[in-house]
Amino acid sequence: MSTLEIKDLHVSIDTEQGTKEILKGVSLTIRTGETHAIMGPNGSGKSTLASTIAGHPRYNVTSGTITLDGEDVLAMTVDERARAGLFLAMQYPVEVPGVSMTNFLRTAKTAIDGEAPKLRTWTKDVKAAMAQLRIDADFTQRNVNEGFSGGEKKRVEILQLELFKPKFAILDETDSGLDVDALKVVSEGVNRAHAEGNMGTLLITHYTRILRYIKPEFVHVFVDGQVVEEGGPELADRLEEEGYDRYATGAGAATIAAASAAAQA
Amino acid sequence: MTDITTEKARIGAPSQPFINGFTEEGESLSPVNAAASKSPLAGEAVKRHSHGGGVGIPDSSRAGRLTSYKLADFKPLTGMEEDWRFTPLKRLRGLHTEVLNGAAPTVSVTAPDSVTVETVGRDDRRIGSAAIPEDRVSANAWENFTEATVITVPAEVQVDGEVSVLLTGQGTGASAQHVVIIAEKFSKSVVVLDHQGTAVVAENIEILVEDGAQLTVISLQEWNDDAVHASSQQARLGRDAKFKHIVVSLGGDLVRVTPSARFTGPGAEVELFGLYFADAGQHLEQRLFVDHSVANCKSNVLYKGALQGRNAHTVWVGDVLIRKEAEGTDTYEANRNLVLTDGARADSVPNLEIETGLIAGAGHASATGRFDDQHLFYLMARGIPEEVARRLVVRGFLNEIIQQIKVPAIEERLTAAVERELAATNH
Numbered sequence: 001m002s003t004l005e006i007k008d009l010h011v012s013i014d015t016e017q018g019t020k021e022i023l024k025g026v027s028l029t030i031r032t033g034e035t036h037a038i039m040g041p042n043g044s045g046k047s048t049l050a051s052t053i054a055g056h057p058r059y060n061v062t063s064g065t066i067t068l069d070g071e072d073v074l075a076m077t078v079d080e081r082a083r084a085g086l087f088l089a090m091q092y093p094v095e096v097p098g099v100s101m102t103n104f105l106r107t108a109k110t111a112i113d114g115e116a117p118k119l120r121t122w123t124k125d126v127k128a129a130m131a132q133l134r135i136d137a138d139f140t141q142r143n144v145n146e147g148f149s150g151g152e153k154k155r156v157e158i159l160q161l162e163l164f165k166p167k168f169a170i171l172d173e174t175d176s177g178l179d180v181d182a183l184k185v186v187s188e189g190v191n192r193a194h195a196e197g198n199m200g201t202l203l204i205t206h207y208t209r210i211l212r213y214i215k216p217e218f219v220h221v222f223v224d225g226q227v228v229e230e231g232g233p234e235l236a237d238r239l240e241e242e243g244y245d246r247y248a249t250g251a252g253a254a255t256i257a258a259a260s261a262a263a264q265a
Numbered sequence: 266m267t268d269i270t271t272e273k274a275r276i277g278a279p280s281q282p283f284i285n286g287f288t289e290e291g292e293s294l295s296p297v298n299a300a301a302s303k304s305p306l307a308g309e310a311v312k313r314h315s316h317g318g319g320v321g322i323p324d325s326s327r328a329g330r331l332t333s334y335k336l337a338d339f340k341p342l343t344g345m346e347e348d349w350r351f352t353p354l355k356r357l358r359g360l361h362t363e364v365l366n367g368a369a370p371t372v373s374v375t376a377p378d379s380v381t382v383e384t385v386g387r388d389d390r391r392i393g394s395a396a397i398p399e400d401r402v403s404a405n406a407w408e409n410f411t412e413a414t415v416i417t418v419p420a421e422v423q424v425d426g427e428v429s430v431l432l433t434g435q436g437t438g439a440s441a442q443h444v445v446i447i448a449e450k451f452s453k454s455v456v457v458l459d460h461q462g463t464a465v466v467a468e469n470i471e472i473l474v475e476d477g478a479q480l481t482v483i484s485l486q487e488w489n490d491d492a493v494h495a496s497s498q499q500a501r502l503g504r505d506a507k508f509k510h511i512v513v514s515l516g517g518d519l520v521r522v523t524p525s526a527r528f529t530g531p532g533a534e535v536e537l538f539g540l541y542f543a544d545a546g547q548h549l550e551q552r553l554f555v556d557h558s559v560a561n562c563k564s565n566v567l568y569k570g571a572l573q574g575r576n577a578h579t580v581w582v583g584d585v586l587i588r589k590e591a592e593g594t595d596t597y598e599a600n601r602n603l604v605l606t607d608g609a610r611a612d613s614v615p616n617l618e619i620e621t622g623l624i625a626g627a628g629h630a631s632a633t634g635r636f637d638d639q640h641l642f643y644l645m646a647r648g649i650p651e652e653v654a655r656r657l658v659v660r661g662f663l664n665e666i667i668q669q670i671k672v673p674a675i676e677e678r679l680t681a682a683v684e685r686e687l688a689a690t691n692h
Contacts, residue, residue: 082646098661
């Protein structure tokens, strides 16, 4: 059983107009076996949270903590975080020239496990995982994400999730840009990884449709860098019907305050 | 790869858009090209055209370039010439202005007994059998060399192992070098030119690949940091000849290699590969020319380069000319550059001239991309440490060329050399 704990996290970025605070005090605790959904309108800071956990250099943590089983995640380099068991499925996976998928997957697996995977079982595992995600076998010969379609890139992210077996998976809008079939395939992959029982999942999404396939126990609504409402799966259903309008600034700060109060109550 | 520049054209595949200046018949033809072209090495090597001269007129046909064995025929360089515009002349250390009477790199050849190795004087009849200078530095070397090394693979001999030619620099006196490689009919061999040490040298390598012969020439430039090297490597291919040429430039202050391949009979094939890795301050230039002057020949060109450090500069210019009579030609050329740090510059110019529409295929491509923080973040976010990530990318990128060498000892040596380049993090 592992715990990923985020406490009063404040994060800013440097822009041409100066420093801008994006996360304004976020607290969240995820345990092995749990699935949390973070939902919110564009620009609310959802992806910033994901990238900050992974250690993207663009984001400056000004205060607050992130710990994994008590270890200070913020003190770790990006690669150390991955080796500690954090996995970020990226919203925009990067194309890496010159590195074949085969080479990449094996190198990453070796780095994460601290030893090279046994060649025979590894090759078999990769093949099987690819087949389940309906990724063509010839993708292993291609360079990482190079020339892949949006949907293919997302499947390859989930392929890595299944192969690397992290303690916590953070899925950053993995559902965006996917058609229904691809969404099902990707969701099945996440559910398979989750079903092994050793992973906690933080699912970040703008839409509710992925929640038909991946069932969260906890739903957190993000607005303007803060969690404004928290609840169970029924909160997602409500968002599906009502959208994010009731959190809009036009509706007044009172609504948000009320929602926060309700969440804390 | 994050493409900064990409350019692609595939003639004969109408579904793809043509690039500017291209029609279905090829690049917009200048009236120059309408004149009947002649054999590339024969007396009238300079095509006459309306400009009167033959040297360095931008946008004129590659076939119009002046060729001569006499230095006096070439005007002094100003740096404005098309074929010198990227080269820092000040760093040529007199190769274009001085009498090249310094001590030339020593030549030591290790070859199986079946191969003949001779040292000959300037008047040997084989001198000039495959090459004619195309620029002032090459002509200067031709005028100044005192003796030449002639390597002959006799007809129908299949050489086991490679012919290894070690050229060791003898200091910084500007010098001239001349090597002739002759692969006689139906022979099969691999020749490695291994440039090491410190030298300031202009070099002419003549390569004659006779009918049905198969020859691989690998030119390694692992010079010391202060070396200056200009090397013209011209190949002349007979009927059904197969020629593979691999240029690897890693060391030296300024290295400029100008390979060319000329076809004299149908059915021949040429592959030109190159690998270069420029560090801070290095200038590595490669300009190649494939002259399709007869029908039904093939050429394939791929050069890949990596750059890191301030003022690392690479230049790749690929000229492919398909003359009117070269029907049935199939050619493709590509250059890829990987820029690893800020402050480096890669120039890449693929030129394709097509004077006949009756070809099997012709294409060119160029892409220069960066290894940037996004790549690094992605790989590190999968647990891969930074140094491993950087190596992974560069090794993978350059390995495509290294694996073409097929001489295990050299492949291992170059892989190690690339690792050393990467370890020297000067950014």
